[in-house]
Amino acid sequence: MSSTVKGDALLKSIVSQNESPLTHEEWEESAKKKMKPHEFGHIRSGAGAEETLRRNREAFSKWAIVPRMLNDVSSVDTSINLFGRKYDHPFLLAPIGMQKLADEEGDLASVRGAAKWNVPFITSTVSSYSLEDIAEAAGSNPRWFQLYWSNNEKISYSMLQRAEQAGYEAIVVTVDTVMLGWREEDLRNGYSPLRAGVGKANYVNDPVFMESLTDKSDAGVIQGILENVYHPSFNWKKIEEIKKATKLPVLLKGILHPEDAILAMEAGIDGIIVSNHGGRQLDGVTSSLDALPAIAEVVNGKIPLILDSGIRRGTDLVKALILGASAVLLGRPYIYGLATAGQAGVEQVLGNFIEETRVTLALSGIAKVAEMPSIKLIRQ
Numbered sequence: 001m002s003s004t005v006k007g008d009a010l011l012k013s014i015v016s017q018n019e020s021p022l023t024h025e026e027w028e029e030s031a032k033k034k035m036k037p038h039e040f041g042h043i044r045s046g047a048g049a050e051e052t053l054r055r056n057r058e059a060f061s062k063w064a065i066v067p068r069m070l071n072d073v074s075s076v077d078t079s080i081n082l083f084g085r086k087y088d089h090p091f092l093l094a095p096i097g098m099q100k101l102a103d104e105e106g107d108l109a110s111v112r113g114a115a116k117w118n119v120p121f122i123t124s125t126v127s128s129y130s131l132e133d134i135a136e137a138a139g140s141n142p143r144w145f146q147l148y149w150s151n152n153e154k155i156s157y158s159m160l161q162r163a164e165q166a167g168y169e170a171i172v173v174t175v176d177t178v179m180l181g182w183r184e185e186d187l188r189n190g191y192s193p194l195r196a197g198v199g200k201a202n203y204v205n206d207p208v209f210m211e212s213l214t215d216k217s218d219a220g221v222i223q224g225i226l227e228n229v230y231h232p233s234f235n236w237k238k239i240e241e242i243k244k245a246t247k248l249p250v251l252l253k254g255i256l257h258p259e260d261a262i263l264a265m266e267a268g269i270d271g272i273i274v275s276n277h278g279g280r281q282l283d284g285v286t287s288s289l290d291a292l293p294a295i296a297e298v299v300n301g302k303i304p305l306i307l308d309s310g311i312r313r314g315t316d317l318v319k320a321l322i323l324g325a326s327a328v329l330l331g332r333p334y335i336y337g338l339a340t341a342g343q344a345g346v347e348q349v350l351g352n353f354i355e356e357t358r359v360t361l362a363l364s365g366i367a368k369v370a371e372m373p374s375i376k377l378i379r380q
């Protein structure tokens, strides 16, 4: 999307929302006040000692933009092209499961908030509303489907087929969550949202899953989900099979090692999401941003590279683009908007993020994201 950067428009929008949160930290604080402590804790926390969760933020501060001047940034074009489709902004909403924890309308409110700004939405396998209902709420807004592989692979293929039928445009296969990370916040609170049943919509609406159950009671459904969602035997052969099973582009989410990026390309994968799952899976791993340059080097522009984990500001997005990402995913920030004010909160978080990104691009001397000029980052 190309538009004029108007400082006064930005100021006006900030002044008009002076009662509501502005920074990520303020949205997080207001979400915390609204939510039950163990539910907020589930969303905020990372695995283990939260080393990776912290590292995800520190990594961005270690890079500084060296901007270019006099590039005529009176109009900034933020659009990108992925898989032959033009997107207005270089970011999408990350798949986040069990959004009813934040707001009763959950994913439906988030996807409507995303649609206001034409930001693509990635529906999670463990969403609180079915992938069909979310597609309907999205209307003409683009959506992708995130797949957690299932022990009974017939269920996965059934979900893929449903996603195709509901107009999803890409499949994101998450590869870093074959089992849950060591999440001490949830362990301490004795809390599992999967057991609470807020992520069951895609399962209860799946004929193959329901058919596979001998006990179709609520307890039987939850037990069935738990047995299927853990899938430690997942492997590269299955990735090749998934690729053959769908006509949609397939991305792998959770790649941190350049060798895995090479294997992904050899398997015919269409895109890679460099991610450590927001520090929620293996604690102690590298930040996504620090993993990005080596992956960008081996991928060498052959397929799109998307980055998530720690994106909080427009400046973070621009740093990721300069280091080789084609786009980023926004995660926790929109969930805090959702928890604070439902769809309106999501809209506001996204509006601010879009505007800050635009100002960052302009002041960095970048008039067109699709044709990044030679902007450098230096280590601090």
Ligand SMILES: Cc1cc2nc3c(=O)[nH]c(=O)nc-3n(C[C@H](O)[C@H](O)[C@H](O)COP(=O)(O)O)c2cc1C
Binding pocket: 042, 043, 044, 056, 094, 095, 096, 097, 098, 124, 125, 126, 146, 174, 253, 275, 276, 277, 278, 279, 280, 308, 309, 310, 311, 330, 331, 332, 333
């Ligand atoms: C509460 C919560 C639930 C999540 N659920 C999923 C999910 O269902 N599928 C998935 O692939 N990633 C999931 N993620 C990971 C996000 O897609 C994304 O990688 C992460 O939020 C990025 O980190 P950030 O939020 O710190 O930026 C979840 C993250 C959070 C915080």
Ligand SMILES: CCCCCCC(=O)C(=O)O
Binding pocket: 097, 126, 148, 177, 178, 179, 180, 229, 230, 277, 280
């Ligand atoms: C083993 C799959 C559980 C998924 C839980 C949702 C999720 O990804 C999260 O980070 O929480």
